[in-house]
Amino acid sequence: MKEYPQNSRSQLTRRDFMRKLSSVMGVTAAGAVLAGSSVATALAYVPKQGSENSAGKLFNQMQMKALKAIADTVFPETDTPSGGQVDCHGLIDNLLATCHSVETQQNMVSCVSAIMAASVNGRAIHELSANEQEALLNKVEAGQSVNGETLGHFRFLKYLIVFAFFTSEVGATQVLRYQAVPGGFKASVKMTDDTIAWSSRDFY
């Protein structure tokens, strides 16, 4: 298993915070708050390996392979995992099938199909080299190999990949920084070369 950089600086502050919180709320209540809820957890989509090896709820198997390749191309593996490695494709398939309109579902399927059709030398996107994949998606985004409608759909598909990535635990905590309990608001924090953007938001 590959090691990725972690945000580990929060342990001490967390302990201090627990102590303060417990003095006001009591230890059990404070612990329960910081642990988060188990209700949601039982239902959560769990990223898995190999989503692309079978049909999803919305995409067929070939489309799942293509979607994984698109996710890997938008966010390739660097010192942190790729889009496909955190199962963006599996999550997006689930998300579209559950939370989006039939129209959006169809738009995303036709977008993936159009990218598959814009093949290079008869090879589908997941069969291309990383450089070829990137070149293909750059052409898609420049509106060169697909029509305007597909371009609009691709922008939304890319948004879904970004959403799936930075709401995953890996994306939120290893690529960016996730603040569960910021401990207060500081309006001015000087940026350094090491400063990483926050992934945590008020609403997602």
Added chain:
Amino acid sequence: MNEKLYIEESNEEFDVIIVGSGVTGGWAAKEFCEKGFKTLMIERGRVVEHRKDYTTENTPPWKFENRTKVDNLLVQEQYKIQSKCYAFNETTKHFFGNDRDLPYTTEKGTDFGWIRSNQLGGKSLTWHRQSYRMSEFDFAANKADGYGNDWPIRYKDLEKWYAYVEVHAGISGNKDKLPQLPDSEFQPPFEMMAPEKDIQKSFAEHFPDRPMIMGRTAHLTKPTPKQTQQGRITCQARSECQKGCSFGAYFSTQSSTLPDALKTGNLQIAPNSVVHSLIYDETSKRVKGVNVVDNENLSTREYRAKVVFMCASTLGTTQVLLNTKTKSFPNGLANSSGVLGHYLMDHCYNAGASADFDGYEDEYYSGRRPTGIYVPNFRYEPSKYHKKYVRGYALGGGASRRDWMGQAWQPGVGKDFKESFKKPGPWNFGLYAQGEMLPRFDNQVSLHPTRKDKWGIPLLHFNVKWSDNEKFMMEDCAESSAEMLRKAGGTNINSYTSIDTNPPGMAIHELGTARMGRDPKDSVLNGYNQAHDIANLFIPDGSSYCSTATVNPSLTFMALTVRAVDYCVKEMQQRRI
């Protein structure tokens, strides 16, 4: 602690019944209980206990089934209207009403967004916590320009009650010394970010009538010993408030008023009790209690009391009154004036502008500020009105650096694109309208002639429209906001109006329909929120409003409520009630 806090059947005659448990219901309960009155709080929804029932709190997005998004089928079938609220998502939806069970109708060619929050604590759990006093100008506005009836009270009447609720609730803000926005009893304000400070200076220079201040909000920034003793701590800047806050850092019934009411042993709560109508005695001309339908099994029961406080929210209260038809009040209880249901208002949040601000590249922030900046209404008296419309608007807003959700729409794929997310993007600053909506007789809510809900209560039928006054105001606001951003050095300025697509209701500040007034012939309530027609019936919630002003209403609800309780208690002691 009261041993039998939650009740179902009761033969007791309580001193007071409070219908509703939100911002006003919680305050009424605290005040009556602390003064020694046996109090029954009636809530149509389920019990929500502080901390224990904040089931989604502090849970990151990857632990939700759909990363906080809601099942589309569920939205279509049960939350089509509620889902239009900015705060509605998988992490908060259990604090919103179910549209399937809570239908309403709208007049052809009109629309209204009715956001519901039916559980113990009501909207005090889901509100956005902005807290501003109304000013002398606000209370005088109807009289000054002739729209609507004159408020029977003035700022001076509420001033000490504002202070009273603020000290207990905890309001953070800065003493800005503005005539149009009186200062509260404050805890320290949240901080402004670097670009905000510069924009503040620019507004002061180019628009001296439009001071930009820090948004005042019901969050603890320096808890009092009393608040600490209640188990409340300083805001931790999660800004996930609508999930509920176990820190008790923001004001809610659960965090602030209910604990005090409970401590007295004088409070009982009847949850899952949908008030169908009030019981009225023609002989004594008094209300005697309420008729209730059980939320779950639809059985019926009564509760009785010497005094009834309606704190069921603007539309909830008016629906109950309209549905109480008696021999002397065939058109709804306490409606001898005929204005019950009329003059429904909301705020108009349908314009704004945003811009990028170059520079400040070494500036970032930590935590999520649960408030923004605020530009108080600068057209607060007739001499300052725009030539095309009356009244005015405040501006909310704030700065932030583009985060991953904004960056997602930037062009690019690959390593560099992925890398680009690690640094926060350019600064953006936005302003949006918080406009006053005029009180108009035609904007009415009434009972549907035939359709009823599952509890046998006639549906509310809405006939509400924006007027040209709001339209012109929003157009001006979009232009003015863009101009302010331009003068402040913004680039890529975008302005918008959304009044054609956003119906009234979506600011979730429904107000009016049982208005106060000096004259019983054109108002439902007197200056103490007491029904002109029925001495032991009080309505301190938003239905009592004569005009919306521009400020968020909840703080004024609180002040009106404690003042009404004070008056009611004195009247009871004098045996006039």
